[in-house]
Amino acid sequence: MTEFDRLFQQTRQALASMRSTGQAPDDGTGVQPARGTGSAAGGQVEVVAVGQRVESVTVDPRALRMGAEMLGEQITLAVNAALDDLRLQAGDAVDAPAVDPVALGQQLDELQNESVRSMAAMTDALTDAVRRIQQAAR
Incomplete structure (x- = not known):
């Protein structure tokens, strides 16, 4: 695998991770984002998370009897x-780190630099091949 292929693969994986966790905008494909649900206090507090x-x-009205501090703790548990x-x-481990946009940007910079080097080498090779063909034709 070339350096270009390796950088490209890493970048694609990072972008796929961002998309699968709902950080990417809707692309109009009709694919619904993942929905996470959680509950606490015996089902009296329920939370839905999307993207x-x-x-x-x-919050079930009965949960209001437990007091503000306890209710806050139960809401926190349900959100988490x-x-x-x-x-x-989304296929991630619970404690998987979030995608680092700075690192992703650096990978994209490396990818761009590698592609420029590869294109320059290809152009040089094609120029050399054309020159040889022209010399052989004379």
Whole structure:
């Protein structure tokens, strides 16, 4: 595998990871983003997450009796469970690191530089081949 192929493959994997976790914009294909769900307090608090954002929080009125601090903890548990579920559906491990846009940018820069070098080498080779053909024809 050439350096170009390696860089290109790494970049594609990083972009695929970003898309699978809902960080990429909708491309109009009709594919629905993954939905993660989580609950706490025996189902009295339910959360739905889509594209790493919380879409909805549903709190059963009975849960309001547990007090503000306890309710806050239960909402936090439900949100984290929904985000974990979303990551699992996207095929990532629960503790997988997020894609680093700076590193992705550096990979794209390397990819661009390698492609420029490859194209320059190809152009030189073609120019040399044409020159040899012209010399042989004389």
